[in-house]
């Protein structure tokens with residue numbers, strides 16, 4: 001059930017039946033010369049949409065811009081402050097709660113969003129709205145390790161495979177070699193154990209980490225399938241667990 005496609009009388013039924021709502025949260029940020037700016041929100045949206053379809057959960061409209069200020073030197077990157085994202089997603093959760101649907105999963109597509117979403121989730125739970133952060137690539141870290149030979153870096157083999165499966169028209173495979181030649185081996189840059197790579201451009205001149213050259217739509221399909229399965233399983237557990245069990249415990253007697 002996609003909220004945006006329903007009328008309000010239909011939404012009333014859907015809100016009662018869904019049990020759990022899924023909110024895809026992504027980013028619009030550079031992903032090298034070979035992947036689209038929408039990579040992160042496209043992946044989060046695809047996973048959430050498929051999980052909602054299979055499990056009968058309520059799919060909320062995607063939040064397409066996140067915490068991406070560290071990519072700002074690359075053209076087209078958009079960002080909001082972390083505090084803005086936290087307040088914004090909490091507002092969505094509170095409005096949903098006012099309609100009676102109190103269980104929510106943030107389906108996160110971008111690492112830079114994780115702190116803001118986690119803070120929002122903790123705050124919401126204290127208010128009686130159990131919210132959780134599904135960081136999809138962390139949930140399927142084992143599958144990624146098994147399938148992706150070149151690691152899971154930003155705009156590398158894993159993300160290229162995922163985009164190739166969900167939006168093949170958006171892939172610039174003719175740019176893979178260029179991306180690989182200019183890619184950083186790992187995320188960040190440290191000197192004497194101190195992180196000094198605050199912006200992506202400090203360590204990755206083309207904006208990518210890891211080579212996309214071994215990516216394939218089939219690898220993307222397998223990773224996404226695993227991510228959907230885990231999200232469906234978690235959301236089912238959430239739907240079945242009584243609200244009281246999810247909320248913070250009272251003081252010790």
Ligand SMILES: [Zn+2]
Nearest residue numbers: 039040155159
């Ligand atoms: Zn990404």
